[in-house]
Amino acid sequence: MEIKNVTVAGGGVLGSQIAFQSAYSGYNVTIWLRSEGSIGRCKPKIDYLRETYLKTLDAMKTDPRAYAYGLMAQEDVTPESCEAAKAKVEAAYKNLKLTTDWDEAFGDADFVIEAVAESVEQKVAFYEELAKHLPEKTLVVTNSSTLLPSQFAEATGRPAKYGALHFANEIWSHPTAEVMRHAGTSDETFETTIAFASSIRMIPLRVNKEQPGYLLNSMLVPFLNAAEALWANEVGDPIDIDRAWTLGTGAPAGPFRILDIVGLTTAYNIGIMDPRSKDPSTVQYRIVSRLKEKIDKGELGLNAGKGFYDYGKK
Amino acid sequence: MEIKNVTVAGGGVLGSQIAFQSAYSGYNVTIWLRSEGSIGRCKPKIDYLRETYLKTLDAMKTDPRAYAYGLMAQEDVTPESCEAAKAKVEAAYKNLKLTTDWDEAFGDADFVIEAVAESVEQKVAFYEELAKHLPEKTLVVTNSSTLLPSQFAEATGRPAKYGALHFANEIWSHPTAEVMRHAGTSDETFETTIAFASSIRMIPLRVNKEQPGYLLNSMLVPFLNAAEALWANEVGDPIDIDRAWTLGTGAPAGPFRILDIVGLTTAYNIGIMDPRSKDPSTVQYRIVSRLKEKIDKGELGLNAGKGFYDYGKK
Known part of the structure; x- marks a missing residue:
């Protein structure tokens, strides 16, 4: 037509x-x-x-x-x-x-x-x-x-x-x-x-089939979640985790740089949709708790001038 | 010292x-x-x-x-x-x-x-x-x-x-x-x-803590798995999935390009370590089955001249 x-x-x-x-x-x-x-x-x-x-x-x-x-x-x-x-x-x-x-x-x-x-x-x-x-x-x-x-x-x-x-x-x-x-x-x-x-x-x-998150977010969400888990479990800090990704894959931005662009509030809202985020024994709980701490301090990401990175006062 | x-x-x-x-x-x-x-x-x-x-x-x-x-x-x-x-x-x-x-x-x-x-x-x-x-x-x-x-x-x-x-x-x-x-x-x-x-x-x-996969593979494995799931579930084909990632994140290579570099045999060996890969009702099973089909055809990745992409006969 x-x-x-x-x-x-x-x-x-x-x-x-x-x-x-x-x-x-x-x-x-x-x-x-x-x-x-x-x-x-x-x-x-x-x-x-x-x-x-x-x-x-x-x-x-x-x-x-x-x-x-x-x-x-x-x-x-x-x-x-x-x-x-x-x-x-x-x-x-x-x-x-x-x-x-x-x-x-x-x-x-x-x-x-x-x-x-x-x-x-x-x-x-x-x-x-x-x-x-x-x-x-x-x-x-x-x-x-x-x-x-x-x-x-x-x-x-x-x-x-x-x-x-x-x-x-x-x-x-x-x-x-x-x-x-x-x-x-x-x-x-x-x-x-x-x-x-x-x-x-x-x-x-x-x-070709109905897929929550389409193609991009179907990959981005588990990828960002894996990075957040490393941070929330205190395995590595955001700078080193981002470096591992950018050096290892040649990507221009690591997961925490991407999270700063997406905004921590969005990341938090996605996190709390997972029922495990209510159970203090899970890493999902630790992820949303640590995101919440940063959000409460106003560290919302790039648009706020500070997130995981410091972009200078806005 | x-x-x-x-x-x-x-x-x-x-x-x-x-x-x-x-x-x-x-x-x-x-x-x-x-x-x-x-x-x-x-x-x-x-x-x-x-x-x-x-x-x-x-x-x-x-x-x-x-x-x-x-x-x-x-x-x-x-x-x-x-x-x-x-x-x-x-x-x-x-x-x-x-x-x-x-x-x-x-x-x-x-x-x-x-x-x-x-x-x-x-x-x-x-x-x-x-x-x-x-x-x-x-x-x-x-x-x-x-x-x-x-x-x-x-x-x-x-x-x-x-x-x-x-x-x-x-x-x-x-x-x-x-x-x-x-x-x-x-x-x-x-x-x-x-x-x-x-x-x-x-x-x-x-x-800072013991972590299987260190930093890079702790992110790469779930990311590649999410991409493989989209392919094994016939939601999208490798070219479109890679495009979604490269266009959406600015990365130089999408997951299937990375899998071709890593080699499909390695991806398969990682896949079969997951116990769900033995259960035909799971996506993990479909992922390793489809990887196996490609491996059996000699489509092992970049080094073999063909994987998800065709690199010309070696």
């Missing part, structure tokens, strides 16, 4: 990025928002994205390190092509529609990307209302990081035309698109979603 | 590298070998190391990518200093002693690095005989990757003067030295081992 009209439901950090990148790639894009208040909060995000895309394209004219995959193919970068791409940014900015009206947003949508709050209740309510406004043709995907599409397939009323499409933050320069099917997703929906991801200059990664 | 005389027990791949690097760093180094046959097998390894060190130093004169941390500090690299270091290589090669004589090897040793076969029986027998020939002053460390120093502390007859010092392969360019104590290792032994590691231009990483 041909996709022309894309609607993103939700205008948060990711929702606005997905919408802007899709508009930059030539789709007719609408952002559906729950309220006028949400529209007010979304607009500055779109302004910021316009500015970021324009600045990045200007920087790309002379600085190879500024290259962002989502903006164009590396071999196409020239001062002229960057200047031309800036016109695409302005067109995207001008054409992007924001609305709270269900029929306006969804009545003729070909592809809907749901990026509403990570709450089962809110998503179910959204999908049930959505079903009343969508034409039969429309494919729907969720960008949820932590919830599974099978939890919502029935609520959409179109399980075969429903799946997941998961983005990383700052999608113009981190172009992974994990495309995941649930048991009822049709091949056509899966393949169309993969093609759509490519068409907005993302690198699609096929997740 | 001052270390002058270093004896490496065992002349395998790692033993010969540790001995050569220690001799290059100015120590009086002896390699103890079990038999004349072992001496015959060790000598070509030493010849190869001499050649490799000389070639690397020549390359370093003009090519920054040739830099090897173990040979000198990066800021000291000049054509003249590289030429001067070649004299150190020749001196190391000339002075290195190989012997099967216990008293000659150990009678005045300050520091012994045990790098004999990874067998509990062989190591116990070695340590019991060693104890009869060592002066009281000598510190002893094991380079074992998979066995723990507490398993041998008693057999050495000097538990407080015993610990572990674990190297990576090609130590002149992969300079990690994981220094691990068992519960009875004295502070002095631990700190002296760390200082010794630094003195042969390794980067010492402190492992």
Whole structure:
């Protein structure tokens, strides 16, 4: 099927990025928002994205390190092509529609990307209302990081035309698109979603079965947990553990550097989801206890100026 | 304590590298070998190391990518200093002693690095005989990757003067030295081992408690296992899983690229150590079964020309 009209439901950090990148790639894009208040909060995000895309394209004219995959193919970068791409940014900015009206947003949508709050209740309510406004043709995907599409397939009323499409933050320069099917997703929906991801200059990664955490987090979580266990058991300190990883694998960052970027609060919230974290005899308990100590001291990670490393006062 | 005389027990791949690097760093180094046959097998390894060190130093004169941390500090690299270091290589090669004589090897040793076969029986027998020939002053460390120093502390007859010092392969360019104590290792032994590691231009990483796998493998094994589970459960294919990791973390290699380097036989041998690998209902079983299929086809990894990736016929 041909996709022309894309609607993103939700205008948060990711929702606005997905919408802007899709508009930059030539789709007719609408952002559906729950309220006028949400529209007010979304607009500055779109302004910021316009500015970021324009600045990045200007920087790309002379600085190879500024290259962002989502903006164009590396071999196409020239001062002229960057200047031309800036016109695409302005067109995207001008054409992007924001609305709270269900029929306006969804009545003729070909592809809907749901990026509403990570709450089962809110998503179910959204999908049930959505079903009343969508034409039969429309494919729907969720960008949820932590919830599974099978939890919502029935609520959409179109399980075969429903799946997941998961983005990383700052999608113009981190172009992974994990495309995941649930048991009822049709091949056509899966393949169309993969093609759509490519068409907005993302690198699609096929997740052929439902998997909590998709591909990346399915590896990142046990890896970070193993590193946290070494620290919580006082086997090694974060600097040495990171060095073991970077020297041993050539990676640019070790687990504690990654935890500082992810944020210790997120690490703590993932940790307490493990029931063993309630039992003082386990290493999971020691991990969340030591994370909590650091959080209580305000050592939340890179954004706070201090986490496992000291980044200087913010 | 001052270390002058270093004896490496065992002349395998790692033993010969540790001995050569220690001799290059100015120590009086002896390699103890079990038999004349072992001496015959060790000598070509030493010849190869001499050649490799000389070639690397020549390359370093003009090519920054040739830099090897173990040979000198990066800021000291000049054509003249590289030429001067070649004299150190020749001196190391000339002075290195190989012997099967216990008293000659150990009678005045300050520091012994045990790098004999990874067998509990062989190591116990070695340590019991060693104890009869060592002066009281000598510190002893094991380079074992998979066995723990507490398993041998008693057999050495000097538990407080015993610990572990674990190297990576090609130590002149992969300079990690994981220094691990068992519960009875004295502070002095631990700190002296760390200082010794630094003195042969390794980067010492402190492992403050006994930990199977030290720091690096304690993270690498669960990380690789998580990736293997995604593959064995048919959630994703190796290429997409690797891409998720390299795009998501900036690492130069994903888990299946690393498995190809490590070798699938090693991955399989680690896999079957897990008792769940015997139970067909588990993912561990599926992982070792699928590894076995590839091994049976000769797809053993990089060295075989094919593993998860195709490297062209060897």
